[in-house]
Amino acid sequence: xxxxxxxxxxxxxxxxxxxxxxxxxxxxxxxxxxxxxxxxxxxxxxxxxxxxxxxxxxxxxxxxxxxxxxxxxxxxxxx
Numbered sequence: 001x002x003x004x005x006x007x008x009x010x011x012x013x014x015x016x017x018x019x020x021x022x023x024x025x026x027x028x029x030x031x032x033x034x035x036x037x038x039x040x041x042x043x044x045x046x047x048x049x050x051x052x053x054x055x056x057x058x059x060x061x062x063x064x065x066x067x068x069x070x071x072x073x074x075x076x077x078x079x
Contacts, residue, residue, distance in 0.1 A: 003027040003035070 001023060009016050009028040016038060020026040026038045057065075 001025065001027060003029050006030045 002019065004012070004016055004026065006028060009026075016026045016028070020038045021040050024039065028036045028038065030036075
């Protein structure tokens with residue numbers, strides 16, 4: 001793993017972040033000797049995961065509602 005100086009990290013921040021993503025972490029060292037680790041945040045699940053909704057509507061009910069909505073849009077000129 002490459003250790004970047006503070007100046008290098010400022011100049012090449014995109015590269016530092018890319019390395020952290022691919023290798024798990026990047027390190028930055030300041031002149032006073034202190035070091036810092038940059039790590040990617042691990043997301044829990046997909047941002048597209050949505051909780052299901054319980055309903056008594058059937059597939060037929062849903063198709064009918066969609067059809068009615070499309071017909072209404074078509075007749076009103078917005079579709």
